[in-house]
Amino acid sequence: xxxxxxxxxxxxxxWAATGLGGVAALRYRDRLHILLGFSxxxxxxxxxxxxxxxxxxxxxxxRGLPLGTAAGFLAFFGFERLTSFHxxxxxxxxxxxxxxxxxxxxxxxxxxHSFLDGIAIGVSFQADMAIGLAVALAIIAHDFNDGLSxxxxxxxxxxxxxxSVVWLLVDMSAPxxxxxxxxxxxxxxxxxxxxxxxxxxVLLYIGASDLLPEAREHDSPGVGLATAAGxxxxxxxxxxxxx
Numbered sequence: 426x427x428x429x430x431x432x433x434x435x436x437x438x439x440w441a442a443t444g445l446g447g448v449a450a451l452r453y454r455d456r457l458h459i460l461l462g463f464s465x466x467x468x469x470x471x472x473x474x475x476x477x478x479x480x481x482x483x484x485x486x487x488r489g490l491p492l493g494t495a496a497g498f499l500a501f502f503g504f505e506r507l508t509s510f511h512x513x514x515x516x517x518x519x520x521x522x523x524x525x526x527x528x529x530x531x532x533x534x535x536x537x538h539s540f541l542d543g544i545a546i547g548v549s550f551q552a553d554m555a556i557g558l559a560v561a562l563a564i565i566a567h568d569f570n571d572g573l574s575x576x577x578x579x580x581x582x583x584x585x586x587x588x589s590v591v592w593l594l595v596d597m598s599a600p601x602x603x604x605x606x607x608x609x610x611x612x613x614x615x616x617x618x619x620x621x622x623x624x625x626x627v628l629l630y631i632g633a634s635d636l637l638p639e640a641r642e643h644d645s646p647g648v649g650l651a652t653a654a655g656x657x658x659x660x661x662x663x664x665x666x667x668x
Contacts, residue, residue, distance in 0.1 A: 429550070435604075459647050472629045502630055502634070551607065
């Protein structure tokens with residue numbers, strides 16, 4: 426299987442993960458902390474055990490690459506603040522107190538983020554097959570939370586379930602479109618380390634500042650165990666992936 430086909434195929438797997446998260450938000454909101462903890466560990470495991478070492482391996486002696494990681498971290502922080510979807514999720518009890526358009530804005534922001542996830546998968550496969558597999562697995566793990574977030578932010582601002590499902594479908598399709606876009610062009614080798622560093626920062630932010638706090642809202646020792654299990658799982662996977 427060529428890297429291009431593999432990137433699009435694995436991006437399609439995010440479609441199912443996002444959909445499952447959306448369904449869970451509609452039916453099992455109070456039982457998700459263990460899955461969120463595992464997702465956080467999986468995302469951070471890919472960052473620490475695969476992406477960070479690979480960024481420097483691909484980039485050689487380029488000392489400025491940490492700036493790319495910091496840029497990715499800060500860019501997603503700013504993007505999250507701009508769309509305000511994280512704040513909206515934290516106050517789901519305030520249904521109807523803000524315009525429904527705020528929920529749509531948050532869902533749209535999450536969809537753009539999912540589109541960038543697809544681009545990250547495509548870029549990673551252009552760099553190396555094993556990197557692409559690891560990044561795709563991390564994104565699949567956290568896209569469950571994306572689906573959960575999309576539905577939650579819509580419902581939290583008084584949007585009807587039918588409209589929430591429409592935006593869930595948009596969010597589900599966005600990573601596939603992002604990965605497909607990367608099949609239309611190939612990034613120069615000198616650019617790939619910087620792009621990988623940027624997406625490393627994005628995943629670091631998602632794992633540490635989005636998934637983990639959501640999981641820790643439940644005072645359960647199972648969350649810590651699930652996070653450790655997620656990190657150990659990705660450590661094991663990154664060690665057996667072909668190089």
